[in-house]
Amino acid sequence: MSIKACIFDMDGVIVDSAKYHFVAWQELAKEIGVKFTEHDNEQLKGLSRVDSLERILKMGNLHLDNDTKLALMDKKNQSYLQYISSMNEEEILPGVGEFIDELMAAGMKVALGSSSRNATVILERIKLLSKFDAIIDGNKVTFSKPDPEVFLKGAEAMGLKPKDCVVFEDASAGVKAAIDGGFRCVGIGEEQHLNQANFVIPGFQDFRLNDLIQRFK
Ligand code: G6P
Ligand code: MG
Secondary structure, eight states: OOOOEEEEOOBTTTBOOHHHHHHHHHHHHHHTTOOOOHHHHHHHTTOOHHHHHHHHHHHTTOOOOHHHHHHHHHHHHHHHHHHHTTOOGGGBOTTHHHHHHHHHHTTOEEEEEOSOSSHHHHHHHTTOGGGOSEEEOTTSOSSOTTSTHHHHHHHHHTTOOGGGEEEEESSHHHHHHHHHTTOEEEEESOGGGOTTSSEEESOSTTOOHHHHHHHTO
C-alpha cells in the first residue's frame, strides 16, 4: 500500500511543548487544590483544552459552573502562551524537520492534525508553517481526539483517503483517533502508552522516509 501523505500531531511530535502544557496545568491544578503529577499529565496528552480541564476537575472531585471553567481555561492558556512566547526553531524535536523536508522532496503531502488552538502561532514561531499542505487544529474540529475527526478532515483537505495517509502521534488518545479513522499510525515515544499504533519509534533522529516505506510495504 503506497503512502501519499503524512499527518503530524504537533505537541510532543514536532515540538516539545508538552512540558509547557504540563507546567501550566500544574500551576492551575495547585491553585484549585488538585494534586497533578507528570503521570496524570500523560493522560491529558492529545486532549482538547476543555477535556483536559474536565479531567483535572474530576481528579479533585470538583464541580464548577461554566463561567468559572472558561476563566480557568483562559488563565491556563495565558500562562501557556507566556511559556511559549520565546519558542523558536531550536525547540523543533530532533530529526522531524529533516523528515518533513524528505517527504516534500519525494512529492508527498504533509498535514497537521492537532487538538491545539495555538497550532498556527507555534508553527509560525518555529518557522514550519509554510511546509504544510493542510492544517487542521483545535479551531477546526467539533470532536477532539480520541475522535478521528481531526485526521479525517486532514485527509479530506489533501483530497486523500485515510488509507493513503500515515499519522504520527505521541498520545494514546491520538493513536486511537488515527486507528479508529482507518489510518496507519506511528507512535512517537514509549511503547507502553502507544500499543495501539502499528509501531512505535522513540523519535525522528534515526528515522528516514525509507524506514517508513519499508515498514508499511
Ligand atoms: C494538544 C496537547 C494537549 C493540549 C491540546 C490543546 O493536543 O497534547 O495537551 O491540551 O493540544 O492545546 P491548546 O494549545 O489549544 O490549549
Ligand atoms: Mg501530542
